[in-house]
Amino acid sequence: xxxxxxxxxxxxxASGAVQATTYLTVDQAQAQMLPGATLTQDFRQLTPxxxxxIRKDSGQSPLNDQLKAWRASDGSWFIVDEVVGxxxxxxxxxxxxxxxxxxxxxxxxxxEAYGSQVREAAWLAQFVGKKRGAPLALGDDxxxxxxxxxxxxxxxxxxxxxxxxxxxxxxxxxxx
Numbered sequence: 001x002x003x004x005x006x007x008x009x010x011x012x013x014a015s016g017a018v019q020a021t022t023y024l025t026v027d028q029a030q031a032q033m034l035p036g037a038t039l040t041q042d043f044r045q046l047t048p049x050x051x052x053x054i055r056k057d058s059g060q061s062p063l064n065d066q067l068k069a070w071r072a073s074d075g076s077w078f079i080v081d082e083v084v085g086x087x088x089x090x091x092x093x094x095x096x097x098x099x100x101x102x103x104x105x106x107x108x109x110x111x112e113a114y115g116s117q118v119r120e121a122a123w124l125a126q127f128v129g130k131k132r133g134a135p136l137a138l139g140d141d142x143x144x145x146x147x148x149x150x151x152x153x154x155x156x157x158x159x160x161x162x163x164x165x166x167x168x169x170x171x172x173x174x175x176x
Contacts, residue, residue, distance in 0.1 A: 020111040037072040058164035083158040085151035115148030132163040
């Protein structure tokens, strides 16, 4: 009887803690974000110097030293990355054109229990056209989403970091 008493609260806590949702696979995101383009995988191992430069330029450090990028036949780039929402990872993709501007942002996986409004097209459209050096400050440049403040902030930070990463590592003339 004692075992049942202790298991019930644990089961209740575990049942609603995280709702992981995959909205798009990498292949689906590539097809939607760069329709008709041929993509070539071009993963990069970031050097300590590149990581330091990205951190200095964007104010954010990459979560790991593996850059998951694909070069598109039109000269743009498709990059998959992660940020931490409130507690869990959010996997997102960004396409950056050959001039260094965001073409599109999509949320691929969202693992938080709430706040998935960050994947809404109208909110993500705020990033289109942004380039390296754009502040992307939540509440100023990017609208906050009530109930998803940390996810909103961290995706904004992640896009800013990937714009710096593009300029430092992937752009023509970058010293990668």
